Amino acid sequence: MADRDFSSPGVRDLLRLADLPLFTPERAELNSHKLVGFDSRDIRARPFNLLRSSLSKKLKESGFRLVGLTSATPAAGKSYLSLNLASSLARVAEQPVFLVDLDIRRASVAEEIGLTLDRGIESFLEGEADDLAALGRHVDGSELGIFPAVRRKRNTAELLASERFAQMIDIFRNRSDAAIILFDLPPAFASDDAMISLELLDGYVLVVDSGKTTRKHVEDVLAVLHPTPCVGTILNRYSGGFADSYGYGYGGPDYGKYYDPS
Numbered sequence: 001m002a003d004r005d006f007s008s009p010g011v012r013d014l015l016r017l018a019d020l021p022l023f024t025p026e027r028a029e030l031n032s033h034k035l036v037g038f039d040s041r042d043i044r045a046r047p048f049n050l051l052r053s054s055l056s057k058k059l060k061e062s063g064f065r066l067v068g069l070t071s072a073t074p075a076a077g078k079s080y081l082s083l084n085l086a087s088s089l090a091r092v093a094e095q096p097v098f099l100v101d102l103d104i105r106r107a108s109v110a111e112e113i114g115l116t117l118d119r120g121i122e123s124f125l126e127g128e129a130d131d132l133a134a135l136g137r138h139v140d141g142s143e144l145g146i147f148p149a150v151r152r153k154r155n156t157a158e159l160l161a162s163e164r165f166a167q168m169i170d171i172f173r174n175r176s177d178a179a180i181i182l183f184d185l186p187p188a189f190a191s192d193d194a195m196i197s198l199e200l201l202d203g204y205v206l207v208v209d210s211g212k213t214t215r216k217h218v219e220d221v222l223a224v225l226h227p228t229p230c231v232g233t234i235l236n237r238y239s240g241g242f243a244d245s246y247g248y249g250y251g252g253p254d255y256g257k258y259y260d261p262s
């Protein structure tokens, strides 16, 4: 994509993880939302480390840095996987990793990490805030930056198709110190939002709910999001036929299989 000049007086020169307000998630909050990727000693983080390795490899090979997570149907586990994957990636990354909540109608990232907010990235898109850094949070003790959203029910497609959205993506891509930026997207068929946002991202990971997503769903998502590259799929809630000893509905090393489509 051609570089555009979005310089405006209120925008910082560089969006750096170190400039985001610090936030320390409560362990109980993380546990209640099954967010285990933050803790390397937690054995439940292992499946995410495997996903992390597959995804990092794919991103290195392709040079992609801005990647959305979407699904065919709602509640496939996109937000759960984006948070666990982003925190797992941030534990080994040499440069910061950012996670951005672009599911503006049903934004959930803030709530899942126990963060109460007046405004999030929707206020940047609405032109009510210029300083993206102030809208993000640096997860204390990590290389992870989170950019949550506060829910908006209306005009989300307009917000995502706006110049402000292009400006925000330009900052993340060209003027931030993050190496990898994951975006928690809405389901591909719920609205135009995922399709519109993906126009400015490098590619997407398709989250497949092993119980619910059908082959037809997968084919339809690939067709609808074409020509945006699918960088892989994650088969979520895959039990592999044996019970998980932690009660989270996944089956040990078979959980969260990542498939590289190439």
Ligand SMILES: Nc1ncnc2c1ncn2[C@@H]1O[C@H](COP(=O)(O)OP(=O)(O)OP(=O)(O)O)[C@@H](O)[C@H]1O
Residues within 6 Å of the ligand: 033, 034, 071, 073, 074, 075, 076, 077, 078, 079, 080, 081, 103, 106, 108, 186, 187, 236, 237, 248, 249, 250
């Ligand atoms: N593999 C899993 N093991 C246990 N719980 C899971 C798993 N995947 C998702 N969940 C839980 O299922 C619920 C739905 O997941 P999540 O909110 O991440 O889905 P989503 O795809 O983001 O939904 P939406 O389409 O509404 O944005 C959450 O409570 C989440 O914690």
Ligand SMILES: [Mg+2]
Residues within 6 Å of the ligand: 078, 079, 080, 103, 108, 184
């Ligand atoms: Mg979600």
